[in-house]
Amino acid sequence: MSARTFTVTDLQRAAWGIAEGVKSATDELNNQDGKLGDGDLGITVSAGWQAVADIRESLPADVGRAFLASAKAIQQASSSSFGTMTASALIAVAKHTMGRTEISWSEIPDLIAIGRDAMMTRGKGNLGDKTVLDSLDAVRTVLAGLDDPSAMRAAAIEAARDALLAFRDRPNRLGRARMFAERSIGLDDPGILALCRILESLP
Numbered sequence: 001m002s003a004r005t006f007t008v009t010d011l012q013r014a015a016w017g018i019a020e021g022v023k024s025a026t027d028e029l030n031n032q033d034g035k036l037g038d039g040d041l042g043i044t045v046s047a048g049w050q051a052v053a054d055i056r057e058s059l060p061a062d063v064g065r066a067f068l069a070s071a072k073a074i075q076q077a078s079s080s081s082f083g084t085m086t087a088s089a090l091i092a093v094a095k096h097t098m099g100r101t102e103i104s105w106s107e108i109p110d111l112i113a114i115g116r117d118a119m120m121t122r123g124k125g126n127l128g129d130k131t132v133l134d135s136l137d138a139v140r141t142v143l144a145g146l147d148d149p150s151a152m153r154a155a156a157i158e159a160a161r162d163a164l165l166a167f168r169d170r171p172n173r174l175g176r177a178r179m180f181a182e183r184s185i186g187l188d189d190p191g192i193l194a195l196c197r198i199l200e201s202l203p
Helices: 008-024 026-036 041-054 063-077 081-097 105-123 132-143 149-168 176-184 190-200
Strands: none
Touching (some): 008 041, 008 063, 008 190, 026 041, 026 190, 041 063, 041 081, 063 081, 105 132, 105 149, 132 190
């Protein structure tokens, strides 16, 4: 199998890595979410990806169907807004990869854009609202033109961290956090932080 293609094996490895990584970040994410929300984001993210990791061995070779199964696992494990948004993104990506057993790594930025747009539609959000949408867009941008998975992982992590810093001193304008208005300035958005920890956990 070419290193230039993404297969269900890569999804299986990613699910396991993310599940283990975000498990150790649960308290950090809960604490950050508690400043702007319900304080349960760490539990949500951990439970969702653990659910995917639990079914990883049974995921079909069809990449689209594997993404769909992953979305359903997250939906069943977490009914929170973040879990719902994540599942919506995966479902959208599943529709565009159905029937394929491998995809080029160079297609990943387009798939991220598809997932981002699905989340924007579902959550009525826009870029600039200081949400995970902003970090997803930053990651998509930096990955354009890349096709080496190791280089893409490093670039994605750096872009997500940069987005976290860039939006720290802006107010939240979406979801529960928007109620804090100017008081959210100086605080990291929990969703942006969660994406950082997810990407850092990729094997």
